[in-house]
Amino acid sequence: MIEDTAGGTPWVVELPEQAQPYDERFILVHEGKREEIHLHDYARVYSVPGLYEYVVQDLLQCKSPAVAVRATSAAAKELHLDIKTLRILDLGAGVGVVGELLHDAGVSAVVGLDNIVEARTACDRDRPTVYEDYIVGDLGRSDSALVERLAAGQFEVLMCVGAIGGGHVPPAAFIQAVNTLIGAALIVMTVHERWLEADSRDPFSATLHAMINEGYLEVLKSSSFRHRLDMAGAPITYRVLVLRRGAAVPADLASRSGA
Ligand SMILES: C[S@@+](CC[C@H](N)C(=O)[O-])C[C@H]1O[C@@H](n2cnc3c(N)ncnc32)[C@H](O)[C@@H]1O
Structure with missing residues (x-):
């Protein structure tokens, strides 16, 4: 104990x-x-x-937010982009830990999105200045007003930190989020290694593999790291992925890939 x-x-x-x-x-x-x-x-x-x-x-010594923000900075540098001017959507923003690190890195235009109102309430309470806007909504519920609002945000980076796989943001919602981005936007995510294996039973795995194999996402970086400890003190290994968006992803790709 x-x-x-x-x-x-x-x-x-x-x-x-x-x-x-x-x-x-x-x-x-x-x-x-x-x-x-x-x-x-x-x-x-x-x-x-x-x-x-x-x-x-x-x-539990969670490293995902810091690893993801470092990966975003490094990718921006390699691509000769100024991270401070990038418009970033933080999907599954929670209490704003990722938003705070981006804010500390000088990014001014970060919007948070979470599907529970308690997340925005907590962020307003504890980190009221880190997001330009904090939206409560669920892309899994085919909410066209939400999709339009995100598309109007002209986001160049999508961050999904600890919010993908394992029953979090569903594959179809992830596709919707990717499709609201502009141009060759970047997607930075941290995800459990187990959920990325080709034979993983997590529905996200099949969708992500299909998006990569069919050329909708290009992998710029993929490396493993210790995400955090589990409750018994054993390490949980995640991968940080930096992906570049290609053409718009067909809406039925998630169901087609068996998710
Ligand atoms: C493990 S927390 C990560 C929070 C934050 N990214 C961080 O690293 O501190 C996962 C978050 O994803 C949110 N989430 C789960 N399903 C979601 C969905 N369908 N749409 C948006 N957010 C979702 C949860 O409410 C929760 O706040």
Whole structure:
């Protein structure tokens, strides 16, 4: 059992030793009460100021946001683009950790998108200045007003940090997001290595492979890194991918590829 206080917060977090490493639950101890919370119950986690950052960034040592922002900077440099002037869409923005790092890197035009209102509420509460705009919406629900709004944003980079695969942004929504970008836009994502394997049962895998094999995305960079620890302290390996968009992706590619 790991028990820790989060530097002056009125709560304590316990990470129970897990029989199942992928059962991502922790205990929040607050005012004498113990509450078991699943790490992916984002609405609940985000409702407690600092809880997501403490569990994910501090206790589980999540590196994905920093790795993705570094990869974006490096790609911009190699392509002779000024990162500060790029228009960036942060899909699955959560409490704004990625937005904050982009803001620190001097990027001024970052828009956050998440499918739960609790994410925007938490970001407004804790990082009110990092996004130019924070949209609550779900591209998986064929929302044409949302698609038009994103297309009007003229985004040159799509960031998907820890928000793809494993039941997060669905493949069809990812395709929609890619299709709202302009020109040879960049897509920077961090994703579990397991979900990228050709025989992975994650629906995202087949869609991404089809997008690459059929020439809709070009891989500029792909490298593995330690994303974070699981609740039992074992490393979880992700890949950071930098992709360049080609032609518009057919809307039926996700279903065609078996997703
Ligand atoms: C693991 S968190 C990552 C948050 C942030 N990118 C970071 O690195 O700190 C995944 C986020 O994706 C969001 N998400 C899941 N499905 C989504 C969807 N269909 N559309 C938009 N966001 C989604 C969740 O609400 C959650 O905030």
